[in-house]
Amino acid sequence: MTDAPILSASPILSASSVTHAFGGLIAVDGVSISVQRGEIFGLIGPNGAGKTTLFNIMTGLIAPNRGKLFFEGRETTRLPPYRIAERGIGRTFQNIRLFGELSVLENVMTGRHTRTHSNVLSGVLGLPAARAEERATRQQAMQLIDRIGLTDRAHVRAGSLPYGDQRRLEIVRALALEPRLLLLDEPAAGMNTREKQALSDFIRQVRNQYHLTIVIIEHHMPLVMGLCDRIAVMNFGQLIAIGVPAAVQRNPAVIEAYLGSRKFVDR
């Protein structure tokens, strides 16, 4: 079903005992996870389990109260978001956060910001090097846009695209960063079954083509089970299970957490 990922011994991302509380509410409670290079790693759990908060901690938006994070062996715990992005972690959002006023092309080019070198002065003066770089950036961005079939809409406002296209554009914008780790927060939300299948294929293709590692938060179980190499389950901020899909599915604690929501049983 999945292409065999190239797993290596050292994890690309590891969190050790990460804890974060909002006031009295402990959103993430002592979570330790290691994500292996090349895998598609699912992060599931009921609403409010702390999945998005964990993403926010991994990308530097929130500094955890306790615990440490490592990306490719280097600590990232207190780095600002832009530094973490530079190191190679890209992400998308549960509620789409494209720059609606910018064009499709500009959105993707913004994703390449850290991968280009021209600065204010060279850009303003239109120095040849800056212009050549601008052209190259534009070309690379257009290739990515072509992948999701939006070439003829490259110059329209991103906010005017239909929902499904916005979701794909957001993934492509994250890819423009040339990440080695991609965090996808509910990428299939609001899609129909056919779109979900297409998205699942797209994610796998992208992983193989760019040799990415992907962590995906998703509620739609068939998609998660079919796509992920391993799955971690969170409930009330804690990690309650981790393993290959089939094993996680039989885990009593997981079934308990999902009791009442038939989602998990309905495959």
Added chain:
Amino acid sequence: MDATLLLQQILNGLAIGSVFALFALGYTLVFSILRVINFSHAAVFTLGAYFTYALTGGAFGFNGLLANAQLPFGLPFPVALVLGNILAGLTAMGIERLAFKPLRARGADPLLALVSSLGVAVVIVNLIQYLVGAELYTFPAETYGALPPAVNFGTAEHPVQVRTTQLIMFVVSLVVLIALTLFINRTKIGTALRAVAEDETTARLLGIDTDKLILLTFFLSGFLGGIAGTLVGASVSISGPYFGIAFGLKGLAVIILGGLGSIPGAVVGGLAIGLAESFVPGQYVAYKEAVAFAFLFIALLIRPQGLLGRAVIRKV
């Protein structure tokens, strides 16, 4: 009103209106990124004029710490205009670091930044008074070199005289406005600025160092404001440390009329208020300000989001 007078007034209106636009853009740039009005902008407007005046070799008066001070050289006006207002831009960067960034880092309400910037304005005004006194300074007559004092756009029988300073106001403002528009719409950094203005968090997650861009925004804002101050100072005079404060109020009227945070709005708003003022008949010229603000009220009753502002719907 005959045609020549009408033309004359339109030209006057466009000249002063383009300076209003330039000045108001300084507010707009900072507002669109930080969602706060930077009240120190009016003081930077004043500073730009003083810096340029000093760099052209202008002498200071008998009061203040720098009484009778004068640079040993005098730069030509265009060079002094650029250098003096780079200094104004650097000052604005310093203001961001001292009065805005520390508050932002602590997650303070934007209202606090507004008050803090008002404090900076007061400090700058007092500092100017302390250093060079409250005198009025006029740029020397030879500021524009060999250019004639006025140009006739009409015929010998129906002259339409436009003062050279007004033409310079208009041309310089236009050049700066076009350069800024190209920078914001066409360059990588400009695109990043627009991205930050729309969603700072996402921009940071895409690897954009937003603090650096905010600093750049303040530089641009100070540079634009300083140029506006210099152009007004060179056209009339630098009326003293409070030079920019009345102008500051008008700048606010311009951005609100045009639509908060809208760049084309600031330009249209500036030109509209400039034109409205220039049509105030001579005998009522003392009420010019009232006309500008009355115009603002009426426009806002019809379009509360400003002329080019977009009615924003945000998630609650």
